[in-house]
Amino acid sequence: MHDPTWVEAARRGDLDAFNRLVLAYQDQAYRVAYRLLGDPDAAADATQEAFLKAYRGLRTFRAGNFRAWLLRIVTNTCYDALRRQRRRPSVSLDASLEEGGPGEAAAWLRDPNPAANPETYAENRALAAALEACLQGLPPDFRAVAVLVDVEGLDYPTAAQVLAVPVGTVKSRLARARARLRDCLRAAGWEPSSPGER
Amino acid sequence: MKHAHRPLSPAAWEQLSAYVDGALPPEEQRAVEARLASDPAWQAAWAELRALKTGLAHLPPPRRPRDFTLAPEEVRPRVRGWRWPWAWAGLAAAAVGLLAWLVVGAGLGVLGEPARKAAAPPPTALAVPQAAPAARPPQAEALEAAALPAEDGRAAASSPTARPPVGPTPPEARDARPVPAEPFPKTRLLWLAAAAGGLALLWWLQRRRGRGG
Numbered sequence: 001m002h003d004p005t006w007v008e009a010a011r012r013g014d015l016d017a018f019n020r021l022v023l024a025y026q027d028q029a030y031r032v033a034y035r036l037l038g039d040p041d042a043a044a045d046a047t048q049e050a051f052l053k054a055y056r057g058l059r060t061f062r063a064g065n066f067r068a069w070l071l072r073i074v075t076n077t078c079y080d081a082l083r084r085q086r087r088r089p090s091v092s093l094d095a096s097l098e099e100g101g102p103g104e105a106a107a108w109l110r111d112p113n114p115a116a117n118p119e120t121y122a123e124n125r126a127l128a129a130a131l132e133a134c135l136q137g138l139p140p141d142f143r144a145v146a147v148l149v150d151v152e153g154l155d156y157p158t159a160a161q162v163l164a165v166p167v168g169t170v171k172s173r174l175a176r177a178r179a180r181l182r183d184c185l186r187a188a189g190w191e192p193s194s195p196g197e198r
Numbered sequence: 199m200k201h202a203h204r205p206l207s208p209a210a211w212e213q214l215s216a217y218v219d220g221a222l223p224p225e226e227q228r229a230v231e232a233r234l235a236s237d238p239a240w241q242a243a244w245a246e247l248r249a250l251k252t253g254l255a256h257l258p259p260p261r262r263p264r265d266f267t268l269a270p271e272e273v274r275p276r277v278r279g280w281r282w283p284w285a286w287a288g289l290a291a292a293a294v295g296l297l298a299w300l301v302v303g304a305g306l307g308v309l310g311e312p313a314r315k316a317a318a319p320p321p322t323a324l325a326v327p328q329a330a331p332a333a334r335p336p337q338a339e340a341l342e343a344a345a346l347p348a349e350d351g352r353a354a355a356s357s358p359t360a361r362p363p364v365g366p367t368p369p370e371a372r373d374a375r376p377v378p379a380e381p382f383p384k385t386r387l388l389w390l391a392a393a394a395g396g397l398a399l400l401w402w403l404q405r406r407r408g409r410g411g
Contacts, residue, residue, distance in 0.1 A: 019267040026266045027259075034260040044263050051266050055273055131253050149219065150254035156221050171221065175212035178250050185250075 007066055011058045018055050025067060026051070028152065029074045035147040036078040037085070038136045046081050050074040068161040075144055075162060082140055127190060134184035142177035149174055206243045214240065218247045289400050296393045 009017035029050060034043035050073045061069050135143060141163075148159040149170070160167045185191075206214065216222050217230045234240050 015268060015270060015273060022267045023265070027262055029266070030262045031259055040260065040263060043260070044266075048266050051268060052272065055268055127253065128257060131257060135254070135257075146254065150251055151257060153255065156219065171216050172212055174219075175208075175215035178215055178247060179208075179211055181250055181254075182246050 004063075004066075007058070007061065010055070011061070015055075018058070021066070021070075022051055025070055028067075029070065032071060032074050032147060032152060033078050035135065035151055036075065036140070036144060037081055042081055042085070043078075046077045047074065050077040053077065065158065065161060068158050071148070071162045072164065075148075079140060130185055130188045130190055131181070134181050134188070137184055138177055138180055142173055142180065145170055145173045146177040146181065150178075204239050206239060210240070211243060214243055215247055218244065218251055286404075289404055292400055293397055296396060300389060300393055 006017040006020050010021060026047065030043060030047045033046040033050070034040060037043045037046060050070070054070055054073050057073070135146060138146065144163060145159060148154045148162055149156070154162065156167045156170045160170045163170065165173075213222070213226065213230060217227060222230065230240075234244055
């Protein structure tokens, strides 16, 4: 996705080239930060801080997956923010799912005509809210791997690179995260199953 | 829908989880598929994993509040440029000042010590006290007079014209006088500790400023 020449130019101190990389990756960086921190303001701060760190640390980037390198900085910055957050009350993600929140309804949740099928619409929104809440209830290590693989769609090796752990650790953490999410949804009254889909 | 099937073992759940992601080697994948075809518990778990994966992949994406592009003033060097040389110069000046102060202080203390040692009579002088005054240099007398013990000081202070006694002290009185305790080494250690602490504080402040700037 990224142009290696931008990385090369940015490493030489070309801020415009670096800002092209920012534009290319800022959506994903913000999404990851938002899912890890559960708060839009904290996520924006962490994303900005991560890009600044990335710019200053570009010399340490060797050839390879720039996105994984960048997301590693983002997740580390979020871990730092989470450590600081423990001393302060956190803001729930539920607000994002309220009407007018920062999120935009996903295709699988969005009923083309909510007025025609209000029950399904409301149910889907409630399910999304439950999933978000369960995701936030995971320990940070489990949440990170679920966000990277399930929400962001990274493969195991890239997630392992981002989290600086072996691929086997990604595999086991993800399985445990999914088991916890399943239990959490069940406790909230949802039955995560999709019969007929295979 | 109720989950009436027996739960999978953690190892089986992990294998199935990786299968859903297409992350199993071919032979393991075939084994899982064979199990899925015959075991309702595996089928139910597979459906759960698929639903979770689908649900998470389609969560509403958050709306990015702004662009995160960097402005030139945001990326100007924090610890390089003109500020560091001045910071180091200040630190070096403070260090030199402290060292000079210590050296001068220590020098004064060291000067006093040999003079006092030279002024003290040799052990044999106790046996032959008469020989002692002749061996004493006049400077030693003056130094010793300035460092008189408390009894002499009190006596001198009691007089309205408090002046240090002039003239040689009788040898008997001098030999009976207790040798004053040496407070200097302890004091010097305290000064050294204070100086080291000060330097460490300066270094930390500079480092903190460098990070924050």
